[in-house]
Amino acid sequence: MVKPLEGVRILDFSRVLAGPMATQILAELGADVTKVERPGNGDESRSFEPRLPEGESAYFFAFNRGKRSLTLNLKSREGQEIAAKLAAQSDVIVENFLPGDMDNFNLGYDELSASNPGLIYVSNTGFGQTGPYRHRHGYDTIFQALSGVMQLTGHPDTPPAKAGIPIADMSSGLWIAIAILTGLVGRGKSGKGCHIDLAMMDVQASLLALAAARLFALDEDITRAGTEHPGRVPSAAFQCRDGDWLHVSGSDQHWPALCTILGLDALAADATLATNSGRVAAREQVMVSMRGAIAVRERGALAQELRAGGIPAGEVNTVREILNDAHMTDRQVVGAFDHPTAGRFPALRTPIRFAGFDNPQIGCPPPLGGDTFDILSGELGFSDEAITKLKEDGVI
Template sequence: MRPLDGIRVLDFSRVLAGPMATQILADYGAEVTKVERPGTGDESRTFEPHFQDGPSAYYSAFNRGKRSIALDLKSPEGRKLAFDLAAGTDVVVENFLPGEMAKYGLDYAALSAVNPGLVYVSNTGFGQSGPYRNRKGYDTIFQALSGAIDLTGQPDGPPAKVGLPFADLTSGLWIAISVLTGLMGRAQSGRGTHVDLSMMDVQVSLLGLPAARYFALGETPTRTGTGHLGRVPSAAYACRDGGWLFISASDQHWEPLCAELGLDALLADAELARNRHRVRRRDAVEAALREAIAARDRAELAEALRARGVPAGEVNTVPEILNDPHTQAREMIDHFDVPGRGATPGLRNPALLSGWDAARFSPPPQLGEHSRQILSKELDLTEDEIDALFRKGAVA
């Protein structure tokens, strides 16, 4: 038994944020039915990279454990099937532009009239209101508009995007949070809800610390590379062997850090025992740290600092962290079986819940793999009725 067993989710979303959220729900037990376009399906099915002799690794990363039904929402029959499925579900997730689902008769107003307990999440770029509501956007557009790109990069260099699809991933988490919040609210009140979730709003909400500097100081935060505006040291430092080591030290770590690096002059300066003074004298302190660290090899220095209780972390490549013994011990990499290919790796969700069966980790569906099963078992259609819908192209 898993914590979301019995929860049914109808997923109209595509590409990343919505599919990521519904995969989280599926892993923890929800029955997620992915509604896709006949013929092409979710466009991420074609995205690179692909496993050798297998599916898109991009698609597989966000669509595990779901069922797929291919419906033509432009046909009246396809729309009716989608409506009938939504009438019996707990959650709908969609990422169409505002007003698009209403054109299909699948908006919250229409569905909640027959399913008042429905939790309906509309994940759009800019929300259901506001002057930008009809704009289209992608992850990097939201990163740019929100200020994330302006805050990223070296102080003397151009702005840079975050190395991950940051806006999509954080929005995916907020979709999952919204679904779970809506379900908890329904358990208390019996009522469903419509969640207006803007990816742009999600990015603005993440500006807590830069916004605090603006609110408190009237300051426009700037790029700091790997440094931290409010803490010294907190940055990545180049080591003798070419590796980089991130050190983030508070006041209690200052003495052991200086002792390990042989920075007797800094240690003798009583004022530098306080972070606020180190921040004020950032350039001199950082220069001394860089020189001392550049004389040490990364692995040796990292272990020495950790032995003294100083927080230090190697700046790993992706292969390094995926093959790290702690990642392996935590079993963050799991495998699902792809027909004709066998065991295929992927990353599991991080939350380990005691007292429940392990999170599901099963393969993503083939396009329309479950169409007949869903129409038969959930809508009680006969084989002749299903065959007729296939012939019309309303379902595939």
């Protein structure tokens, strides 16, 4: 068997999270990913917390496995020429500079595609290649705020909150991967490459599908609802007697059994509550009764009883709890890689399981510039003397 993306060559100019996440996924699916970094410091996430005692960044480790690292000063003519030579041999370019920056480096789509018409070129920016905000800078939480995601996150009586993970970056990373794979399939049919304009703000807006549906259908601009679902009752986290939280979510078919387990006989006897629309209309009545019934139960025993009755229920876990969960352990969600300075280090697996291809294997994050010599010498034919001169001149 082989890895499904074996033979695909990706030249990755992206930094920090969204782009590196996408190319890590594709690297562990078999693509040959060369990460282009600044000489000296490299990707700025190499300095991000949390840091290991050896100085390595666990943040960088999380999004840069399985790649090669090449250092290039893209402001130098020699660095631009080297990058262009590698681009001519590549299937995919990923970059997340502001619009126009890659053109200033003589590495824009028009220039590179002239010598490589099959090139799939992804420009991942905060606000896209067009529009009045295209030159704005931004980070994950800025996009969460602007997009409305932050306004939707938290409880009604608390200020807006960011999501617990960098959802703007990570959802954009998934869309970069989708864009690359779609471009490759399209090239296979047409023989032509393409330039893909992927804005993080556009991605965040696409995540508003259900919130927008309520706006379009009911002219309702929803806001924070805590763990409750705006269109389903019950669907919320409830605190149990031991202080732990349990999320319960049920539809009409679950309602009778749920009432029986919780001893909510009066609610079960109310015909108006038999349908979701009736429960939504009587949300406060239902929620008060459920909170009281669950508050006197131990979480573990209640969760088991609900699941045995076919009712969807999930403990609100910490990161440590879920990564040590028996099911996740059986699925081998946590693996590890061997790093030259950090040693054996845990990592979350790329979550795809194949029948017919090799499964993704956890790769090792590259040392800064660790593959520069091999790439320049073995792939581009530079002599040892020429490579030494490039290093002396600050090109690599």
